[in-house]
Amino acid sequence: MTDKPDYYLDITGDLCPMTFVKTKLLIEHMQPGQMCEIRLQGVEPLVNIPRSVTELGHRVLDFGPEADEPETGVHRIRILKTF
Numbered sequence: 821m822t823d824k825p826d827y828y829l830d831i832t833g834d835l836c837p838m839t840f841v842k843t844k845l846l847i848e849h850m851q852p853g854q855m856c857e858i859r860l861q862g863v864e865p866l867v868n869i870p871r872s873v874t875e876l877g878h879r880v881l882d883f884g885p886e887a888d889e890p891e892t893g894v895h896r897i898r899i900l901k902t903f
Contacts, residue, residue, distance in 0.1 A: 825898060827856035832894055836864040840872055843899075847878060850901040855881065861894045869897060878902050 829846050831839045839860060846856055860869055870880050881898040 823855060825857035826850065826854040828858075829856060830859040831865065832859055832861040834865075835862070836868060839865040840868055843869055843873065844876070847873070847876070847899065847901055852901050852903050855898055855900050858897050858899065859886075859894060860897065861892070866895055873897075873899050 827846055827850060829842060831842055834842060839862075843858060846858075850856060858869065860866065870883055873880060879900040879902055881900050883897040884895060886892070886894045886896055
């Protein structure tokens with residue numbers, strides 16, 4: 821992950837379906853070609869966010885656990901808005 825995201829969102833304190841609602845609202849606010857980084861935690865968001873974003877037609881650029889604290893279960897996902 822070398823490129824700096826245009827937007828950043830932390831949804832580690834939220835539960836589904838609010839995790840996806842907040843993610844979708846952020847992506848709708850973005851311009852095509854912009855990237856966001858989202859910090860998430862919990863089984864449902866880890867499965868649903870990447871799947872839902874892809875189904876909407878956007879690209880998941882990177883997805884994985886945080887390097888600095890992998891034991892927390894916190895992950896980061898980078899999404900590119902495609903249209």
